[in-house]
Amino acid sequence: MYRTHHCGALRIDDVNKKVTLSGWVQRVRKLGGMTFIDLRDRYGITQLVFDMETNAALAEQANKLGREFVVRVEGTVVERTSKNPDLPTGDIEIIIEKLDIIKASEVPPFTIEDESDGGEELRMKYRYLDIRRNPVKDALILRHKVAKAVRNYLDDNDFVEAETPYLIKSTPEGARDFVVPSRLSPGEFYALPQSPQVFKQLFMVGGLDRYYQIVKCFRDEDFRADRQPEFTQIDCEMSFVTQDEVIKMFSGMAKYIFKTVKGIEFEGDFPVMTYEEAMNSYGSDKPDLRFGMKIHQLNSVAQGKGFKVFDDAEYIGGICAEACANYSRKQLDKLIDFVKKPQIGAKGLVYVKYNEDGSFKSSVDKFYSQDDLKKWAEVFGAKPGDLILLISGEKNNSLNALNELRLEMGERLGLRDKNKFVALWVVDFPLLEWDEESKRFHAMHHPFTSPKEEDMHLLDTEAEKVRANAYDFVINGVEIGGGSIRIFDNKLQHKMFDLLGFTPEEAEAQFGFLMEAFKYGAPPHGGAAFGLDRWVALLNGSDSIRDVIAFPKNNAGRDIMMDAPAPVAKEQLEELSLSIRQNKE
């Protein structure tokens, strides 16, 4: 037997027990004739004691142990003379009578400490050692707890966990599919699912009523920061529900997760905000509501005073940063540089300082009187000491820049506390968005999203104005999930494919089985999907989802531990009837 207890188990009540422990050597300290070893496993650390006087040979052996050696020890639990209140096992230590080295260790490539000396690339290559560090181990355990909370909540609400296939048919709508060549059908391919969307809808057609799955999804995208080619989704669907009922169900799930995993209780319902309001007041469909600093439009009070930039602008809007009127020239210049960055793209920034003495100082004093500026301040409800920041131009671009500026100011003012969680639902998304490049509509959520009943009459005439029964769940400015009430009528689904530029033949080839399914008594249904990686990262206070994935890929989609992807044997390709094209010149 390797152990009677793990390394986090023993307490003062266990004194005098004979115990056997196994674990990793975290630290060896010599103090006079004594040797102390911190023995570590997943559950904690227990202090082992070797005494030169009572057993010199054993103590010598202990002195030779290196970091990360795996050992098995037998000994007796005693009360410590100097206790360690920071450790759950800190009241006791083990006087060791027997020591076996199970496995020596070479010196690890980085220190196995909470603050490691290893860079990210090195820690990814030796991820199995990185997992020994508390921050990584704790993130994986947190992820386990979140998944467990999700399952418990959904189980209690009559959801059936059901598995959908991974080897499916390629449906190029949406992102790019990963494909899997079929050996038995040469020249044909399976695809890995971007989501189980179609299957969960078929479960509803099949009468399963409530379905969920925590499931891997795959997207072959050009990697950007914090995207992974495989990611995990909490995927859910319900029959005979309205949008309000779906929102209520998954608000309950979110509350249950926060309560179970973080001990945080939310009072009342999460706010529900329309897409339009979110865009106008926050410049984003995923507003961070940990702080106010709403965007206000100023066209009516700022135009017509001779300032050409504003007079020509489609949109003028701004935010009010409390108690920032004392910003220096240098600080303001930095903000101007920030909004002019290409990825933000504003042309400039107008500021108005509402001085403590009640006067205003702005970068546009030439055009606006104190009274004019006072009217602006009233729009924001600004107080003396506040700083108003304005951006103008094309409406959507300006709102986007104001969103970035608002987040930046929130960051600077310490208003984005990682331990504070503010959630909301954003609803009434547009059904479609126009893509200038391809000159056609794209589905804002996906092609199966139902238009709002009251906008249905616009489908043929002003499709861009049709709102969808779609909703996103947002926490702290991060889109954690979303969903929609689905189309369950084959004619409407056909029309939707048509709007999205599918020919009837393409629609039939790709989704014929779904439209066929709708002929046989499809129930009304809707659902939601949540990004488990992102939700756990948020709860863990991590900036990257890589921190909460056991074996993540790097930003180039590569597993640098096992070195994948990699070439395969010639015979494998031959069996698959494939050959590799050489790059064309």
Add this chain to the structure above:
Amino acid sequence: MYRTHHCGALRIDDVNKKVTLSGWVQRVRKLGGMTFIDLRDRYGITQLVFDMETNAALAEQANKLGREFVVRVEGTVVERTSKNPDLPTGDIEIIIEKLDIIKASEVPPFTIEDESDGGEELRMKYRYLDIRRNPVKDALILRHKVAKAVRNYLDDNDFVEAETPYLIKSTPEGARDFVVPSRLSPGEFYALPQSPQVFKQLFMVGGLDRYYQIVKCFRDEDFRADRQPEFTQIDCEMSFVTQDEVIKMFSGMAKYIFKTVKGIEFEGDFPVMTYEEAMNSYGSDKPDLRFGMKIHQLNSVAQGKGFKVFDDAEYIGGICAEACANYSRKQLDKLIDFVKKPQIGAKGLVYVKYNEDGSFKSSVDKFYSQDDLKKWAEVFGAKPGDLILLISGEKNNSLNALNELRLEMGERLGLRDKNKFVALWVVDFPLLEWDEESKRFHAMHHPFTSPKEEDMHLLDTEAEKVRANAYDFVINGVEIGGGSIRIFDNKLQHKMFDLLGFTPEEAEAQFGFLMEAFKYGAPPHGGAAFGLDRWVALLNGSDSIRDVIAFPKNNAGRDIMMDAPAPVAKEQLEELSLSIRQNKE
């Protein structure tokens, strides 16, 4: 709102309630001036009543409803005059005041009844309709319950559910990998995991201590009956454990599943049988212990009497079928045909009838006296009325044929009751098996399995005799799972790869990261994996795992509902730098 209650909810206590229900029309019956509709959803059936006298228009509308129409009704719960004790809702019915047709249905391609008129191929194509049938729906719900029981048990035992990647590196050891071409690394491929074996071992190196996952695995095999290219595994691993501890943990899991899901309690430990005993007594490493009928060897009592077939045989063995001495010539001939089938491959079958009067009648009376035959009967402990059946030849072939014959006789005698579950562990498997074709050893379990300490000295000399710390879990003759204590020493792992015919370069290229991991304080570890599909099929009394998979592939690996695999667009292949080879002549 679509419903206040689902269709399995209402009881006698709900009488006089105003309710709203939604569901599918299972059946419309007209009886005099009344129309009765069975409204169905996942939860049950509720009877709706329409009365021609009180509301003729509504009753007319109801009469026109077809099977599988989706409707929403409002009405009042009343007590039935003639109750249906077979239905949980059988005490009540709903007098309908309002009826909305949510969605009409075309006539389904097969009847949505427990016994459908649809063949398997048709039901697979319309799997979403098949799922509406109770046997399929109940199988999916049973699967959910099993998964939930597994998670609850493992959670309670400190296992961490952790996800491993699906896009990994191809390791051609074992079955054939499915591969996934990488677009960003042209000419390179990911592979889909055949199991998370290597990752779970790395979790142990990482100190996670106890890991589990219910996870999809992939094997590109030539399809045989009841194989699926993707299947689901309950995958587990533990650190600092002995074989006995692993067996104890997962015996506990099996008992918990049986108790939770089927209400069956097992007393005491499951039997543990060595591989050698299983082979000698049952001719199989997965004996069906629902019945006895053990195989006995007869060489010592049957050779040397002039019967050349037996005298020349390496092995003579048989079984004793109770109370079958009255088998007719025709019945015996059928058994002879059975064992001579190519897949069983016996040359013939010798029988001995132990007549009720104490005399013996055999097919080899020419060579054996009554006394000789009496000695055979004693080996089996046979009684008057029993039938002894013997097969001889090469040992392994004969045992294999006797295993098939024993199962066939068990079937004929009704000894293989689907509602009876008998489990055991088979242990001490050989580490290696010799493959005549490739003239090299294969790992009987996998290359990471640890040899038994006491056989380690045979590794260099008689490797075929080395037993492994490997174990299989068998229920009713079906291998439900298995596992092993793993190698955790890089030198031993190197030696194992060497025995399996890997060059050092191949071993390094494929498993270098694992052997590197073992250098940094790897703990002793072991685990097990269980086939969820097979376990659920067994609990469900299904012969095929397809019955317990929501969207299975057919025997050619094809999803006939969505028609996958399928050709992909030329552009997709170009992006992947691939081209399809034309068949060579």
